[in-house]
Amino acid sequence: MNGLIGRVSPQTLRLVALFLALLATVLFFSTQIEGYLSARMFNRISTSAAVVLPIAVGQAIVIMTRNIDLSVGSILGVVAYMTGQALGAMPEMHPVFAVLLAMGIGAVAGAINGIIIAWGRVPSIIVTLGTLALYRSFLVEYSNATTITTASLPQWLVDLPQASLFSIGALDVRVTVVLALAACLVVGVALSRLRAARKFLAVGSNPDAAKMAGIDAPRVVFVAFVLAGALAGLSGFIFLAKFGNITVVAGLGFELKSIAAVVVGGVSIMGGSGTILGVLMGTVLVDTIDNSLTRWELVSEFWRDALLGMLIMAAVTVDTLAARQLARMRRKDGGAE
């Protein structure tokens, strides 16, 4: 047993544990909720996870560099509103351009964060706590407290959430889900295959060593925040398509949702480690629990936040203790590797 655990990498262990947790959750709720294992439930969870996934992937990149982005929820709100407004004014806009516009607005907001954090040397928690308020108050002022309504949006966007790209048996895979998964896949492959993308992990695991190795750490951190902004923008676009009606509170609390997904997905909050596959599973797990609780009659839906908080805490605590135990075991083995 010791030998096996010693050989398998901690990341793989995490992924296996996450998969088992997800399986257990689904099995549990299928005994509690009637008609749980249905195509409808798959749709409900997959489309709702699709909104969170890009923002969580962006958050993961930032956390890997040992930073945090609390402003992504506000960025999502700003992007959803401005993109909706632009599409209302220019209904002829090409869908691809609309997505790029959303990601572009997000990237600008992320770049503002990144500049202050990377070159102003202000801790990310301070900057993004500030811009969390700042971007939201910008949205309130900019929108003049008016609402984007479905009626003002072009038809293709209104139809988008119901559009399926393909079906596996009875399971429809929606376009928005594919869009979110594609972003996830690109980042995931880049992080594991591209030297440039590995720098995020290098900077997060040891900023001093990264500097010694000739990595321009501030630039890497800046890029991480720009990406987080752009991905929050993509989430903003999917949010706009899914809900249609955008008010000034759009995206409120998404920073916590994204951090929850990332942390449950096994990305170390101390930076330097984590996988995008983990983030994907973390997002799906958190969202499955969230969506299932609202349908579980035994427990009032008001328990959602409390359970979410406890879930995050449990995931982090188990992770911290397990990592420490693993390190101790490896030391005892005399560094067999």
Added chain:
Amino acid sequence: MMGWLRSWEGGLLVVFLATLALNVSFAPEFLTVQNQINLFQLSVEKIIVALVMTLIIINAEIDLSVASVMGLAAVVFAYLLNQGWGGGSAALVCIGVGLLAGLVNAVLVARVGIPSLVVTLAMMICFRGFSRVIVQDTSLGNFPDWVTELGQKGLIGPLPLSLVLFFVLLVLLGVLLHRTGFGRQVVVIGTNAEVARFSGVDVARVKAILFVMAAVISAVAGVLYAARLGSVRGDSALGFELDIITMVLLGGVSIFGGKGSMAGVFLAILIILNLRNGMALMNITGHVQTGVIGTLLILSVLLPNIVGDLRARRARA
């Protein structure tokens, strides 16, 4: 370092006087005792928590869960009063809730060794969730008259209980931080926890005490908040941590720990209260006010960095 501190606080004093002058020029009745008390009372719960947050940040930690603890205590207080409990025993239970919340934070941060940012972020969601479980989507009110009176009316002269508590805590925590061995340990740990440990400071104990203290004081502030407003909801005190942390950092406390003074935080509190009041007088909406506070938060760390860079460059030249 003392010179820098002094200049930061000197700067705060100038900013404060400027804000004051601006407000007085807009509204001459601004400088009356009653208006000053009103202005304090509008945010008195936040500034009470800012005092203990000062110690936490100087210790190089952070507590994002304070506002949720305030909200939870306020909700529990209102719930118990509605169940027919006496005000005193209900308040005691709330302090117990704070103690429990603080112990959870303390164990996870000081014993298990998880970064306080993560612990208190998760607990912020969790405690807020408990408030929602208790009140769901309704609001709780109908407190006995004496509770609302204690929350709003003057206790000593025109000063209400909450404001008296603020000034008492200001002095007590100021002395604790600047004049006692414990305070010095807080600063040493904030400067370099490793060095503190090797010089025999019980780092875990100091951190645990601070987190318990923060949660208990937040719970008391939450009860006062409920008493002042006369009704609470699941989202009572939501987002207060932004204002609280801004006050502390604007007061010259370093987010990296080890640096800061109670006097600086007191000046920053005066500035923010007067600024908000002044903006309200100029009919600036609450959302923009929050945006301005957010900008201040960033500038309060960014400006010293820029000044430091410029000084270093001049020293090299």
